[in-house]
Amino acid sequence: MTEPDTFAALEKREWANAKTAQSYARAFARAADMVVPHLVSAVAAKSGTEALDLCCGHGNVTAGLIAVGAKVTGLDFSPAMLEMARSAAPQAEFIEGDAMNLRFDAGMFDAVTIGFGMPHVPDPVKVVAEARRVLRPGGRLAFSVWCGPEVDTALGYVFGAIETHGHPDIALPPGPGANDYADPALAFPVLEANGFTDPQSETVASMWKVSDPGAPFDMFLEGTARGGALLRPQPDKNAAAIRAAVVAQVLRKHGDGPVWHVPLPAVVTSAVAV
């Protein structure tokens, strides 16, 4: 009998897959890239800032920090992601590691960024605590998380379609909610309980410009850990119904094309280390 998958194992395996990592970097991250300047300014990065970019992925936030003159260390547990990050930001130092268990001394950094990493760690509170430990007092933490389906978002189209048309036996192992930390009501108390003050949040109108109304389905299928793990095992009939439902949503909400601006908004949350 095979062991049931855990959330931690699923995340590690999916992001280690070079095809998923490359597809995320090539297509999905076009929306994440729009959030980079907001993360960089939320941590007040400038020349000489010593910054740690957790869950750095292919290095988009790292490169944004480098562009304003920061000295950056990027950390991720996916070798496939780190390979891309090294070529995106050759001036940065990169370390393979776990964001929940940092191998840095206390008070080494002025800034910690986490671009779309919070939903992927089994224990996001531990990451907040680790970020605080490695920050100097007065240092800043900022993280981005996709908005949930309560707003108009491609994420809602895809996960709504999975709920309606997905095979009932295909489910994710229990883990943190994908959009939990976009909600200030959840994020702010965690920050304040872990040595941060002055929490703030900003919504960013990130989106994809696509020429195929089914592209949001393809992006989640090919370029995400959680979405991919739910979509890839679907029988053909279910996958086709999910994609058709996504296409219908894009056409209904965003017109007949031939180009669609599909929203994928995000929240950037930041706070200051006490």
Ligand SMILES: C[S@@+](CC[C@H](N)C(=O)[O-])C[C@H]1O[C@@H](n2cnc3c(N)ncnc32)[C@H](O)[C@@H]1O
């Ligand atoms: C959605 S990607 C974000 C990439 C990039 N930061 C961005 O803003 O587009 C999430 C990244 O988190 C990494 N990751 C997930 N869990 C992690 C953990 N526990 N420790 C380190 N990296 C982790 C994955 O390998 C992946 O590169």
